[in-house]
Structure formats: structure tokens, C-alpha cells
Amino acid sequence: MGTGESKRLAIILLILWGVASFVWVNSCISADTSGATEECLECHISLNPGLVASWQKSQHAQLSPQEALQKTGLELKVSGRRIPEDLTKNVVGCAECHTMNAEKHKDTFEHNGHAVHIVVTPTDCATCHPVEADQYTKNLMSFAYGNLVNNPTYQGLILSINGGYVFDQMNLSIKAPNDETNADSCLFCHGTSVEVKGVASRETEDYGELEFPVLSGWPNQGVGRLNPDGSKGSCSACHTRHQFSIEVARKPYTCSECHKGPDVPAYKVYQVSKHGNIFSSVGNKGWNFKSVPWVIGKDFTAPTCATCHISLLTGEEGNVVVERTHQINNRIPWRIFGLIYAHPHPKAPDTTVIKNKDGLFLPTALTGERAVGYLIDAKEQEKRRLTMQGICLSCHGREWVDGHWSRFENTIGTTNESTLTATQMMLTIWDKGFAEGLPQKGNLFDESVERRWANIWLLYANHIRLSSAMCGGDYGVFDRGRYFMTGKIQEIKDWLDLRLKINQ
Amino acid sequence: MGTGESKRLAIILLILWGVASFVWVNSCISADTSGATEECLECHISLNPGLVASWQKSQHAQLSPQEALQKTGLELKVSGRRIPEDLTKNVVGCAECHTMNAEKHKDTFEHNGHAVHIVVTPTDCATCHPVEADQYTKNLMSFAYGNLVNNPTYQGLILSINGGYVFDQMNLSIKAPNDETNADSCLFCHGTSVEVKGVASRETEDYGELEFPVLSGWPNQGVGRLNPDGSKGSCSACHTRHQFSIEVARKPYTCSECHKGPDVPAYKVYQVSKHGNIFSSVGNKGWNFKSVPWVIGKDFTAPTCATCHISLLTGEEGNVVVERTHQINNRIPWRIFGLIYAHPHPKAPDTTVIKNKDGLFLPTALTGERAVGYLIDAKEQEKRRLTMQGICLSCHGREWVDGHWSRFENTIGTTNESTLTATQMMLTIWDKGFAEGLPQKGNLFDESVERRWANIWLLYANHIRLSSAMCGGDYGVFDRGRYFMTGKIQEIKDWLDLRLKINQ
């Protein structure tokens, strides 16, 4: 066969391939965009081409709810069984979400004949995904705003971190941070309170002057965002707009957006674990991050964050290893970061109700005693532990899993003990008046030695526990682990000794 | 159809595929390597196989300038219109670059009949890429060597970081670092001064003893490198040798080479941002990192560093959203890292001319007042702000973009205020003689409390501002963010209080 012939044949093959692909792709997309969405696209396809292109790649743009509902049983992705008739035939476009529940939305405004709102909320998403939205209301994350902002002890922490320090006459005082600072800081992940503050008009290219609502706390995609329709949270925190790809939500990069910093270095620990290594080394080929259910061994051979904490997992024969959950805490027996001591998970997602024996709004006393009435009991812990271990056992033997968990729970004990030691030194420091804390009713976080104490539980103990939980190795020792925790204990002691000596 | 038949057919298909590919690939490569480059390759293909293989994968190895010039308009990649006739027909190989402008190069040496130089410079690259080389001369980066090394205040910082500390008779003194230390440290990114220091001969396998120039500051690919032909910078800082792939330059890993450390953690912030998440999660499939122009939505759906700071971006219809720039600062209204206070960008890339009201070579006074004459005015800032926001608007609505920028510029204000508070404490400390600083004409960076002060603006304020600029969330709080900035303010106060008490 001559070069010319082979070239011709190659060209024919390539053309056939193209035609076949075209036919196949077309046969997949049968539903249309709604008229309302078409109207949106008319302008916004050129105003925001990246946004529209992202949406076009989404399942939302390719399937109508009617088509999506054909997936049932373990393959089900749309949990709503009572989707309004008029929404089922078209793909899910701009208008479908941004005009949904218009009357409930304080941010709704008239926009070229449509009652549009800017902020799409879990209640809007619940139209098609009610089970997930409902589970999420039981997730600690959905209360992330109030659990932080409404806790008197943590208000002192926020002030000491975000506040503006003023040095005057040899004194240091703190003025309250403004809303933009808080939105850029803690509330970036915890969620802001999005409120309508007024209306502003703006000149537009095609429609002249138009009016838009002015929102406080916007933009924000925090997990506990207070929405203008009264709901809590933001699905797009993890289901990244506007592709809403399950692949993105299942990859650890999504979790890293909020769980990477030294206060909660889950992603960093994952990265250097065996699991993270396998994901990084071979997760990019042959793995299926989109299939539902997610089949162990077939779709992946090492877990990501979502695998253990959220996803529906089955074996190849369709046997369910663990149910999907957007509540998350039902797989977690211990709360290992964010508070002074690790402790059994709180019973309710709203933790502002919790009070310790000393009247502080904390799940443990400063000296570690648990506010047991507000926390799950040993039986519930065991149930959750077994759920999680069921996932471990998919790839590890019983000895392995037991050894791992025993070591992890040993770490919970030893890090709590170290925190207690540091706290005992702080109590002495406050008692002797070297710093102003509990007895003086001072802020517990606004002096240098207090911040050293906070480092111990807010940074180092978290590193050690997360490392222990996920086999991070070095992260539990040198990367803000035990080396740093013990170093800081030595430092507080050194600080105390010096004050004792000087004040003799 | 039997297994044998299907196997035969499969084999035929595979062969056809291979032939077609071969024909196609061959039809793409028509230009030849020059005779001079062939001579280079004769030895170097076995001496440095990795280097040659890398080049073979480059566009340089596959297209002659003549062919490349066929791309025009928005697709243009070779901006030179007056490329010397003798260079246009062959692909761009070893000899084309390494013998270019031989007479201007002090590092030119005789090498088997050719006048070869080791260091290829922006002036050499400008033969085909003059627009980019010219823009780069207006880029602050091209002056990165002198702006650091020739600034008297920063000389004190370099000495305090790179110098050798000597402890003797209870005193600590610093001896100047040697050139190799500086080249391995600050100048690794800022660029070294590459000078010919002599000639050395060396035994070679095929040609016996040969002579080569001895270069100081070599190897180096810093952005402000002083080259032996008098030019500044190194294109290969970002256009990584010898593939010079636009894909590499457009990926954030390139920027991370210099913008990852805690003095300028841009890459780390990007990684944990939504943008970074999308890039990591889905940027590896379906995205086109090579197309010129770079079409929003079609080629990518989330930006990398290059997208916002450098690349030519268009919509699908070819409408230009932003022009390509190698000047970079024309999209940036604020300079948010590297100096004591964030401030409007300097007018000229050579910042050694800037003097503050106190005579220090800094764009602001220690107490924050700006050296306004040297900095761009509000109008130029607004122009740059609008250029950048034009990119944001490709994927985000106006409310989103305005809210984001308002928050970012609020952060510039609050971090400057915090820096001022810390500086006021330092001025007190110097004033009281607890450390030797301004009034004593001492080095501002060589004592422990001074280093704490430097941490505040050189590390923490930068983290907060970069996090605010790119939605890094936690990086603005716990990862050397506000938590650390306020902690260090408390620590300086603690340090001062102790000295006050002891010296009563």
C-alpha cells in the first residue's frame, strides 16, 4: 500500500470517527434549554463567556430532570420525586435556578421581565435534591456561621485575630474588625450573612440603566452561609459553580479550599499519606470520578476525602458498603479539631446551646471535663466507628484496621493530656496575674503567652490528630506536630519561669 | 467472526493508524535544522541527550520562523517582522540561539569553528520576539537584581539574612556573605550578575582539550539576571528550557518557582482557591494550554496565574478581552508584597530612584506616608483595575467582582494599619535604645525583635493581601495570616513590656 493510499484511508477513518462521535453526542442531548434560560443566555453568553461555558459542560446543561430521573436505585443522583412538572422537560439552566422560589428570596429583583435572585441556596437545590439538602441541615457545617459568631468565647478569639491593634501611650488595644475583614477571614469558609442592603442602578450595554440589589457579605460560598431566603449553607462550596461536577466534589482539592490551613490541615496530611500518594500517582488514569454508585476497586483503588466521608460506596456486585451522606458527622465518632480538647461529636449541629461545667459555651471545661449531655454517647460513637471501619476494611485486613484505630484513639488521649498540661500553666499564669484571663474576665486570646497556648490546641494538637487519623507520618511530628507542641509547652514554661524570677 | 479474524482485523487497524499518524506527523515537519545546528547535535545528542530531547519536542525544533510567521492576527506568536533572511528557513536550533549576536556577548568563545555563547538572553530572543522582549524591559522583574542589591535599606536585610554570624566575647557580629551564597539565596530568583571571569581548558572526549569561559553567577535563570551582553532578565525563567512550551509558562507551577515562599505565597494561595481547585480537578482534561489566542470557556474555565496577569484572552468570536502583556504591571494597580506597606505601583521599573520623605530608598516612610511622586496616580490605578476586572467579569457578575475588589482594597488598608502599629512599637524600642535601629543608624533587621517586626510585613501582611486578592480563605487567617500577624504584634508588645519592666 502506497503512502498516498494509506493517507487517504487514514483520512477516511478520521472522518468516520468524527461523524460517529457527532451522532453519539447528539443522541445524548435531547432536552432543550427553556425559553427563559435562552433569554438569559442571549446577553450573558457574551457578558460572562467563562461562566456560560462552564455551565455548558455540566450535567445540568445536558440532561433534563426527566431524563436524569431515569437513573434509579444505586445509580440515582436526583433524589427529588416531586419535581414540578414545568421543570422536568428542559435542562437546568440559568432561569431554572436563579428564579426558583422567587418569593422566598429577599434578593429577588426584576430583571428584564424576570424575577431573578443572585444567591442560589440549598432550598433552591432541594427542588431536585431534597435528600441531600435535608441531610445537610444536620451537618455541623450548616451551622458554621452561628457556631462561631454567636459563641462568646470565640468572639474573643475573632476579635484578637481580625481586630485592629492600636498602640498608644505604651498600651495595646483592639478595635473591632469591620464586616469586610470578617468576610475575608473566618467567614470566608464559615459563611457570611448575605443580606439585602439596598438597591443600586447601573448602566448596562444593551438595556441602559438597570437596578440591582446591593448585598452585604457577597460574594461568599461558605458552608454555613446565611442566605436571603432564610436557608443555611452553599452547595457550591463543594459542588463548584457552574459545572457542579461530581468529579470536582470528589477530588481532594475541593476539601483543601477550607481544610488546608494549620488549624485544620486535613488536605496536607492526605497529600503525604499513602492514600494521597496513590491518588496523585495513578488517580489520573483509569479511575472514574463520575460513576454513581462509586465502586470500590473498579472506579478507584485509594480513597479521597469524599470516599470516606460522603460518598455511596459499593462492591462490584452492587453490595452497599456505605450509604451516601451529606450529614458527614454520622461517620465520625470524634471531633478532633477546632476546640480546646478532642471530644465525642456534639449531638446537634447547633453548638451554641452547649455549656460546660464552668458556664463557658464550650464542649469541655478548660481542664478537659466534657459537657457530656451535649455530646454523643459511647454507643453512638461505636456505631459511627464501625461505619467508618467498614470503609477501611474494603482495602485493609482487620488487624490493620484495629491497630490503626487503636493508635488514633491513643493520640486523642495523649494530645488532650498535653493540652491539659499547657492549660494548667496558663491557669497559673492567669492566677498570678502575669496575663489577664479567666479570673480577670479578660480576653483569653489577646496576649502573647495566650496565643502560644492557643497554638498548642488550635494548631499543633490538630496536626497530630489529623496525622494520626490519616497516616500522615511526619505531619504528626515535625510539620507542626509533636515537635512543635512540646516546643511550645517548653516555651510557655520558660515564659512563666522568667516572670516568676523577675517578680520575686 | 472468529477470534483469529478479529485479531487480524485489529492488527490491520493498528497498522493503518500508525501509518496515518506517521504521514500526518511528517507533513507537519517540513523545515530542516541548519548545518550549524547539525554540527552541534553531532556531539551533544549523546553528551546531553535529555537536553536535546527536550528541544526536539519544542515548537522551535518543529517550525521555521517562516512557517511560524504564517500565524497572524490574534494567532500570532512570533512578533518579529524583520527576522534576518538566513534565519527564516531552518528550525530554531542550538546554533541559531547560541551564536546569535555573538559580537555583543562577552561570553562568546571559539568552539569547533563557531562563535558560541553560553547564556542566551532576552536580546537574543528579541530577534523573533521583539514585542515581548520590549514589554519585559518595562516589567519590574527585569530590574529585580538592581532593585534589591543597590537599595541601601535592603542591603541591610540581605546582610542580616545571608551573612555569616560570628559569636565572640558574648557579641554577635555578621560578616558579609560570599557571592555563591547570594546566588543560591535572594539572587536565585532575582537574578545574578553573569560575568566572564576568565578561561579554563578542559579535556573532552571527541575533541581533546578545549577552552571554555569561566562565568560568575552561573547557572542562573533569575528574572532580573544581568547578562554578558548587557541585557537584563532570562526568558527561560518562565519559558522553561529547552522545550520553551507555552503550556509550561501558562501553568501555575512555573510561577511557583519564585512565588511560593512565605514572602510571596501567591501559588499556595492559588492552590487552595476555587480557581486552583478547578485547575487541579479538571484542568488536566479538555483544557487547551497551547492555543493562541487563549479562548475563555473553550480553552479553559478557570484562570491560572498567566490568564489574569499575562495572556491574550478572547471570547469565542475572537473579541479581545485583554491584550497579551509581558510588562505585567499594567494589569496591577497595587504593589502588595515585598515592601513595608502596600502602595500604588511604582511608575518606573527601576525603583532605585525612589526616595521617601525621610531620605530612605523606599516607596513609603516607615510610618506609611507614600513617596507619591514615584508612584502611579489614582487615574492610572483605576485604568489597571478596570483591565483586571474585565478578566474577572468573564466568569463573574458585576456584583461579585465589585464585592471582591472592595474587600481586597479594604484588606490593603487594614494590613497597612497593622504594620503601622507594629512599626510604632519598633520606633519606641529604637527610641529607648532597646535595639539599635534608625536613630542609631543601625541595621534595621539584625536583632531579634526587628526580625519579628519584619515578619509582620514581609511574611504575614503579604499572606493576608495575596489571600484577599485571590480568595485564599484560610491563608489570610491561619496560614501565616491574621492569626500570625496579630500574634506577632502581641509578641513585640510582650518583648517591649519586659524590657520596660527590667529597665525601670
Add this chain to the structure above:
Amino acid sequence: MGTGESKRLAIILLILWGVASFVWVNSCISADTSGATEECLECHISLNPGLVASWQKSQHAQLSPQEALQKTGLELKVSGRRIPEDLTKNVVGCAECHTMNAEKHKDTFEHNGHAVHIVVTPTDCATCHPVEADQYTKNLMSFAYGNLVNNPTYQGLILSINGGYVFDQMNLSIKAPNDETNADSCLFCHGTSVEVKGVASRETEDYGELEFPVLSGWPNQGVGRLNPDGSKGSCSACHTRHQFSIEVARKPYTCSECHKGPDVPAYKVYQVSKHGNIFSSVGNKGWNFKSVPWVIGKDFTAPTCATCHISLLTGEEGNVVVERTHQINNRIPWRIFGLIYAHPHPKAPDTTVIKNKDGLFLPTALTGERAVGYLIDAKEQEKRRLTMQGICLSCHGREWVDGHWSRFENTIGTTNESTLTATQMMLTIWDKGFAEGLPQKGNLFDESVERRWANIWLLYANHIRLSSAMCGGDYGVFDRGRYFMTGKIQEIKDWLDLRLKINQ
């Protein structure tokens, strides 16, 4: 041609492709699993589906030793020439490894008619891979357990890091850490001692009550693990179970499991180096991480950790650039982390024999003098340097390589000098009794100022040297580099000055 026809043709093509693939895959797998392994799989395929699926993707599951042995010369992967006859015909499955050398294994137990052991060891792997297992016995890593745990000086360090601090009557004391803490901490990477501690019975789904050995220090995959058969190490530390993919071992993520923390940030430095950038930017396409030998330029154009430290590298003509080694240190002239001063590599992998001039079990005196008798000499260093430089030269010219190495060895000198300065201050501090160290025979690591000293060599000097070795730029300055090292020197001086003043 109509759409219907093209569709039909496309379908035919797709079917043919599928059939061809099936035939091809089948022709690759000819060996069967052994009967014993089939028995294992019967239960474990549903008990541990992820584990089994991982193994099914391995070369072990696809080739029998007999087939694998057909690869010879440079392509050889199975170095064993005397594999027992009965093992050569079947693929390498559960039973082949987990019943290997049953009699030598203290962890062997009767399991449904088979003498099974849990821990597969280098001695087991040596059945087919004896050369690699033998080389590994000369690798410092294989002694990582004893070199740490049996060194009296380092015992003090472990106690100070992992121990439980108790604050009582204004005193801080340390109680010894329990075994689980050590296993979760230092020994996670160094390796635990895995010992049989008893037997426990457990109810199983299919076989009722079964007995299993109880192991201490399990799970663990540390590089120096003490195994129940008396061997040292764990091949799966790098050759990740149960896929044992050479691709995983060659990717830098594997090394990051132990070499990422601030005590040895090799991976972090690699990430921001040019090499790391190229790997991240283009390493995911067109590179071949599986081919043996690993051909420079053809299989990769930038090195990973394995490239320089372990792999067999050749040019395209099969010329060997460097031999494969699992000893590793034969390519490394200097030991640049983990000890107080950088020094020539120790002669023997067991470093517990080393004693310095002052009788401490360290390769240098506290003041830097080397215990030369235990360390390789200049000639051996030069041999190793040339081996490594041979790899550098594959992609870099001689001037480049010489300049780089000169700068690296300059850094070894300057970081040792800075460490000496810090140590001289510590000797003064101990001498004056401000802390209890050498003269008092106290723990060198349990007081705050001592920990500051440890930071200098255990964290910062390592960062600087690793950055210098691999062109990390910023990591040698601001990311726990020179900026931090000099800052800590200033801090120790500040600490000393204050004590001197107070104790006047």
C-alpha cells in the same frame, strides 16, 4: 453517506476496537493464579475488594515469574535466577507472598489449611528480587529503626518530642511516651519493631471463630521496620501495596510520604524547582513511568527523585548512564540532614557504632569536628559525586553542573558555620547554667532555648542544604531557610542577653 450508515459504521468500528482490545489483553495474560491463591481470593475478593482490585492491576497478577524472566539485560526486572520451580508458572498472588518462608516467620499462623503470615518482608521479596533486597541491606534506611532508637543522644530527642509533659508544683517533667505514640510518630517512617504478642480469636462470616496473631507495631511500612522473620525494612514503603507499580515508586509523591516535613523537605523543594515544575506541567503526558530501562529524553525530560537516586538510566542507544541501585547512598557524597552538621556519608549503614571525639554517638562533635574513621573519605566522595554528576550532565553542560555543585558545597560549609555559631552560644548557656545540657548531663532538647538551637540544624539548615542541592530558590531563604536560621540565631542571642542582664 447518510447519518444512518455512518452510525452503523461507527458502531462496527467500536465493536472491532473492543474485540481487538479483548484479544490483545487476553494474549498478555496467559499464566494462571495458583490454587492456593484462588482459595484466598474466594473470601477476600468480597472481604477486601479494594485490596484485590489493586493487586489485579499489578504486574504480579498478570505475569508469572517465568514470563517475567524473559526480560533480560537492561530490561530485566526480576533479578532472581534461582526462583523455586513451583513458583515460576503461576502469577504472584496472595499465597505466593503471604506463605513464603513460613517457617522463618514468627507471625505465621494456621489459616484455613495454610501457613499464612501477615507481614511480607524484604526476605520474602528476595525470592524473585534478590539483588535489590541485598542492595537495600546496605542502605542507611534499612537501619532507620536502630539508628534512631538505639542512639543515646537521640533517645533524649525522642523523649522531648513524644513524651508526656507534666506540670506540677511549678516544675515540668516528662514521662516516657507509650509504644503507640512512638509508632505514630518517629517510627511511622523509621519503622516499628513488629513482634508477635499473642493470639486472639475472632468471629468470621464464613468460617466461624478463627485465630489470628496479635502484632505490636502493626500496621507499619517504615523503611527500617524490624520484621517477624528477622529482616529489616518494608519494600512497600515505596512499592506501594498491592499494585507495586514502578510508576508509583518513580513518582515524587512516594518520596513525599517521608521526605516532606520541615526536618527533611526534599519533596517541597523539588516541587518548586524547575525539575518539579516540568514534572507537574508536562509529566502527565507522553512520559513513560514504567519502561525499564528508563531512557533519558525518550521516557522523560526532567528527573523525579527516583531518577537521580535509584533508577537505571540509559540513552536511546542503550548506553548506561547510571546503574540501578537500592543502596541509594552510593550516589550521595554528603549526608545533609538529620544530624547537627552536614558531613561525608557514614561508611556503614549501621550508625550506632559511630562515636565522636567527646564520646557522644554522633558523626561530629558538637563543635563540628568529624569522626573521620566512620565516614567515607574524599576519594569515595569524589566517586559518588561523579556518579551523580553523570546524571546532571544528561541535560546540563559541564559549566552548569560545576557551578551548581560548587554552590551546593559552599552551602554545606556556610550552614555548618552557622550551626557552629549557634552551638557556641548554647555551650555558653549551658556553661553558665541558664539551661541544663552537656556539663550537667541533662537532656539536650527539653528546654525552650535548646529547642531553638535544634530548629537551626534540624529544620533550617536542612532546608537550606536541600534547597541548594535541588535549586529550590525561595526554600533556601524564606521557607524555613536562611531568613529563619539567622532569625533564630538572633533569638538565642536575645535570650542569652536577657539572662545575662537579669543575673548580673
